[in-house]
Amino acid sequence: MNKHERVVELxxxxxxxxxxxxxxxxMDAVTALEPEDLFILHAPFKPTPLFxxxxVKGxxxxxxxxxxxxxxVAFAREVHVQWGHLELSQFKKRDEEEEVAHDEP
Incomplete structure (x- = not known):
């Protein structure tokens, strides 16, 4: 992946x-992405319909x-994608982190 990209997680x-x-x-998060951004989605199931x-959005x-x-799931613009050895497990969140991150006002 391009080293100048931003990682956006949801x-x-x-x-x-x-x-x-x-x-x-x-979709709001996707709309705000820059072309070189990497979008990381955390989900309880494989979001096949989203693929x-x-x-269609590129x-x-x-x-x-x-x-x-x-x-x-990691999403990147097809034009900028070079998946290489990207390990998605590096983005794993612990349960405690999830609760803190989402319980704040």
Missing amino acids: DVRPHLKKKLEPFKLI GVMK YSHREEQIEAGYWI
């Missing part, structure tokens, strides 16, 4: 636990199941 697991639809949150939506993806009920 964890939708807390929203889905509360039975909230995260699609608008995801087609993102492909993004390729790489996904990894970290553990049962936890997937990390």
Whole structure:
């Protein structure tokens, strides 16, 4: 990946636990991305329907199941993508981090 990129992360697991639809949150984050940005999505399942939506927007993806009920998906513009040896597990969040990050006002 380009070393000048920004990493933008979104964890939708807390929203889905509360039975909230995260699609608008995801699309808002995608709209704010710069062309070289790497978008990391944390989800409780493989978000297969999102792959087609993102492909139409010019993004390729790489996904990894970290553990049962936890997937990390990276999206990058197809023009800028060079996946190389990107280890998605490096973006894994601990449960304590999730709660703190999402319980703040």
